[in-house]
Amino acid sequence: MKRKTGYLLALSLCLSPANALAKPEHQMRPGAVSEARQKAAEAKEHASDIASITADRGIVTKPGRFIIEPAISHAHSNSTLVAIEGYTVIPALLIGLINISEVQRDIFVGAVSFKYGFTSRLETSLRIPYLNINEDIREREVFEGTPVDTLRESSGKGLGDIELAVRYQLNDGLEGWPYVIGSLRVKAPTGDSPYDVDQEVITDSQGNPIGVELADRPTGSGFWSLEPGLSFIYPSDPAVLYGNVSYVYTLKDDKGFENGNTIDPGDVLRFGFGMGFAFNERTSFSIGYDQSIIGDTSYERDVDLFAANFDRIQIGSLSFGLSQRVRSNATLSLTVNIGVTETAPDTEITLKMPISL
Secondary structure, X not given: OHHHHHHHHHHHHHHXXXXXXXXXXXXXXXXXXXXXXXXXXXXXXXXXXXXXXXXXXXXXXXXOOEEEEEEEEEEEEEEEEEEEEEEEEEOOEEEEEEEEEEEEEEEEEEEEEEEEEOOOOEEEEEEEEEEEEEEEEEEEOOOOOOOOEXXXXXXXXXXOOOEEEEEEEOOOOOOOOOEEEEXXXXXXXXXXXXXXXXXXXXXXXXXXXXXXXXXXXXXXXXXXXXXXXXXXXXXXXXXXXXXXXXXXXXXXXXXXXXXXXXXXXXXXXXXXXXXXXXXXXXXXXXXXXXXXXXXXXXXXXXXXXXXXXOOEEEEEEEEEEEEEEEEOOEEEEEEEEEEOOOOOOOEEEEEEOXXXX
């Protein structure tokens, strides 16, 4: 009897640690499970906020949450155009006229975005922009030998192209995997396109047409476009790594005989990556790079038989962002983009404040 009792006591001692380790969640300290889940959700949301400082790369909006995001941005670019009419006698000697034009462009954009989370994985958003564009061209009379500079000004303002997007979170970011979010963005040609505004023909001193310019600056592209893409967010305390890749399909459209009949704008390949840091619970910093590769535009009827265009255009920019949580449901973000390619805007400053309701 004593031997049997000893066996039972030894067996109970051996099983006690295993039972303690295998303790189910409902037997843990009250509130420990919910507290752990809440901390994980807060960490996930904080990583999403950091990834969204410079662009819309965050994790999808929580179900039932409605977000209003007003934003304002200013982009400035300065470029120089050179036109030469003449011939060379030797490689170092040019006989003819050289026309140099300096172009300054300022684009102000005020936009408001609306986001709503339907489920823990599905989100939709709507962006409505309003543009104000000012362009100044300083040049001398075209192909004329004169020392006098002239300044031509043009502007345009109005509604831009409205965007509708759907984003879906594909995984839970477990077992060392990053969060992966798929998206589909549709842009409608609601703004004034280059084919909607008045066009003026430029002539030389003999009255021969040498080009066409727009009377007003367009605020839209004039074409429908679809942009499927993927975004990646990888929390790596204390940093958050993020990246994105997308492809813009621009639908061709008939713009009339005078514009070349059916026009097929070049598609765009976009990608970007970066890193964010959280200084504390309220302040975050982000740095990233974005690149767009724009294909050449094709026309059904050649409007300029002598045109010589590159097959693609490269637009690249570095971005620096700073975010400050001003209230429990509002965050103020400031982003500065610096163009690193010739065709990119020199600088672009964006201020936005998403407000959660």
